[in-house]
Amino acid sequence: MMTGLQPLTGRGRYIPLRSGISFMAGGLTVLALPPFSWLIVFPVAFSALFLMLRQVSAAPAFFIGWVFGMGQFGFGVSWIAESFYVDSERFGALAIPAVAGLSAGLAIFPGMAAMLFAAIMQRRAFGGIAAGLLFATCWVVTEWLRGHILTGFPWNLAAYALVERAALRQPAAWVGSYGLSFLTVFIGLLPGVLIVAAPNRRVPVLVLFAVAVTGLWVGGALRSGQDVPPTDVALRIVQGNVPQVEKWVPGSRQRALEKYLGLSAQPGRFDVLLWPETAFPGFLDEDAAARARISAALPDGRILLTGAPDRVEGDGGTRYFNTVQAYDGTSEILTGYAKHHLVPFGEYVPLRGWLPIERLTEGLGDFTPGPGPRTLAIPGAPLVAVAICYEIIFPGHVVDDLFRPDWIFNATNDAWFGTSIGPEQHLASARMRAVEEGLPVVRAANTGISAIIDANGNVVARLDTGETGTIDAGLPGARTPTPYARFGDWTLLVLVFGCWVFGWLASLLGRDPDARHFGTEVS
Template identity: 35%
Template sequence: MKNFFNRVWGFFRSERFVSILSALLCGVIAVPALPPYGYIFTLFIAFSGLIILLDRAKSAKRAFALGYAFGFGFFSVGLAWVSNALLTEGMGFAALAPLPPIGFGIWGGFFPACVCLVAYKAKEGWRRIAVFAAAWGVSEWVRAWLFTGFPWNLIATVWTPYPEMLQTASVWGAYGLSAFTVFSVSLCSLLYRKNLPEKGSASWMPGAYSKTTACVLALIFGAFALFGVNRLKDNSLLPDDNIRGIKIRLVQPDIPQGQKWNKAQAEEMLMKHVHLSREKGAETLTHVIWPETATQFLLEQDEFARAMAINALKPGAVLITGGLRIEKDKAPLNPSFPFKLYNSILVFDDAGYLLAKYDKSHLVPFGEYAPLRSTLPFMKKFTPGAVDFSSGDGVKTVNMKRQLPVGMLVCYEVIFPAEVVDEDNRPYWLLNVTNDGWYGNSAGPYQHFAAAQMRAVEEGIPLVRAANTGISGVIDAYGVVRASLPLGTKGFLDTGLPRRTPNPTLYARFGNVIPLGLFAVVLLLAFFFPASSKKVSGENV
């Protein structure tokens, strides 16, 4: 027994444990750089620290473990707010609240682990940093489609409070901006080089490239800021340069998630939207926009509820609302419910006619459907209702008479780069309706809003966002927030519609070809140089 405790104590005191724990802490330290906190300096500490630990790794196995520890810390803490959904009143899943952060950490850790494994093969110094950054960009791209995809908290979103630094996303998208950011902040690892005498002294000494590195950092950030400043000089950024004849009202009812699906309050919740829609100034509105699943009623079938809803409109206006929609299902999984259920956006005119509809296509696993339910009938989702949502036909531009073509996105469909616009029919504006009430007053809604900013810059198209509990707002084609309603407030926002950029951005034209091509070039060039000579250790991780 004594030997066992000695081994355990020895492990916790070992350099191996300390380095992995340090990598875990580096991942946690990176989180405050994300919205809503914005402490970007923490990225310099986090990524430089990880590179230094990687330089000291004695085996590929250790490098993988360091990356995994970093990713576990970054994703488990950065996505801890997801647990709020399980704490919603009446859900009955409070006991499971610790599981999402742990699950995201276990899942997310593999991406930085693979990045570190690739970077370990490169020569130490700027080559390794370049490989690390390019591999990080590739890992974010993979994260966007693997297992249906979840590209949340891309590193690029740390720049959303600073529109000048966002503008390069119009060229290489969020993945390119993420890689550039990771490369830049990781260069700080060259400012100091570890002095490792035979006995493993922990002393530090200035690196030979300190001045050069500092100058390179200043030039990089200066050049990117200058590019952004010049791009923001475009005339379409003027506050009064909106599309003429359009006045939009965004309704933010701020209905707590615990009340939203209470059948006894269904009519009350609907009227809450109507009253906000008819407040002062409604006479000049052309569009009234409600958030995702604004009402429990099936507005296509329920004439009484539809009549109540269009009471929100003045003559000539249209109502765009998130809502549930059903269609007859020829082969239902549940015979007691022979319909397909959609999470949709519905457009009604002032007479109650359905002008257009859009069905959400990128559904949330376990939130809107239970994966593999047809094979594993016991699988269930964590949200109310026994019926899974069906997927729509995909991204499309909705065209209506006397209306500008609009690209519609429901909830987290907005987080996927290069997947928000119909390339063959470019819309004049994007609409994102969402219900972030699941997550309360947490970081989640801010991070969701930041993703919407990124899509606007990438595509050069303004984005209008209506959210149940916030954040509702209007983002112009350059990612600048023109107006918004704070999280957790009830109200409405009257706004114009900014213009899209005169021409599609480079990213809108070529998509991920540009960033992925750059990553491939960096990786190929870096590996033309010989790998650093390392004495491979046989110790286990």
């Protein structure tokens, strides 16, 4: 049965045509994200998806949304293939199937958003602004689920299209990245709402678009314009630029140590020395000679935070951890942090008893997760939270809520992904964590991108991919705890509820005539 507008194509060609457009629209979203950040393509992509879902029932809507996700993730996470070519003899043949399989799985979430939207529209036809609110709500619900189900993978959230705009990214301090995704998608699809709006409803849509964009911009500009006093702590970040293919070969440990010690010894003052994830490719706490050389290179009162694997013997055997360890001139470990959010198939194999698959990284066994976010107290520096590599992509799961730090150290090794777009996208996540928490984020990356990010998400210093060198700079200051830091994703619920109350109040002014433009066409 058909209601509302009729298709311009025959029934047999209807879904393939819309799916093809949806795939291209999904691919376009990648251009809105770093390193491209062509924000103009975002409303094009989401308005197109919104229009493709008109008059479609739940099952075809899921397929259209899934195809959109295949474009979105097929291009957006294509850089993962690079990691398989580090050991191409063993894993190279899996690169394309792995990216395709991951993209197909992640695409389920946009498919779910589209299906949920279509299913609700079948039961109660919304029009105009209400339809836009419904779609944005469905999108952010499934985006949140993507960040939590099966350990989660909140990569390239819609909000990250705004990361290069200082004012527009600031609302993440109030509603987090998921809340900013809701606003970004809603504003992005308003051009699509405008296209199908009845003539007498187009002015309100235009007014809402202008008010929403202006409000975000002005509010964000006021926040980003507030000065945050810097600290008097001097940092030195070392980017050794050791290729991943060389990192674990026999004899590489001493060469890596020599390189990091040489860069660390350059003239200049620092209070805290920062090396990246697994900068020392071995068990540093077990290597007294290496620790002695490091301690000799540390001026009195100076601290090193470095990534290094660790192992602990127990009744159940040996457990391995991916850690950041703190050392001073005594050569003894002061404190440490164990990564708690591990990378599936990179640091452990899920369902190892059932899946005959090797993990991609070198090592004697799967890593064991640490207990969770932790704040470290180190001499001569403000309290610090540590997020190792992948952990920085998770909104609201980086900082210990009971013991707030003054800054976040993100030790990472993006050498796995070469010169692809992956490291730029990873940096975008770190910048959004800085805004959400109101804390500076300091990144030490093996091959880049190392950076110092202030509490407003501005990159104040960086070393690009493939560069060898150091960053000497002061530690930026922290802001007071943001609403998102205090309440987490509850702010998202308040935002969505508030927007729906606004939509309901607007509907009281009269029946929305645009609802007739959203019917059910195919089942």
